[in-house]
Amino acid sequence: MPVTSVAEALVLSQEEWRLVRSLREVPPSPLRDRLCDLLEGLVYFAANPRCRELQADGAPCDNVHMPCDRCQKTLDLVGNLRARLREA
DSSP states (O other): OOOOSHHHHOOOOHHHHHHHHHHHHSOSSHHHHHHHHHHHHHHHHHHOOOEEEEOTTSOEEOOTTSOOHHHHHHHHHHHHHHHHHHHO
């Protein structure tokens, strides 16, 4: 059965739809451009951490659940950003 629209091909959770709707509400501007870049970078890192710290086999770490400095710094950065946004 051929897909007749993008909406039929894409199934999103309520959380994902909320994010898409929120992003669409931001008017076109340099701020929106930066926000899109930031979100894209965070999502890419979360999906592909590839920390520079090598594992015993010499491959880059790809597990965000390991106690790694880069993952922890990223989690701290996101946590600090969330806290600052709540204060604003």
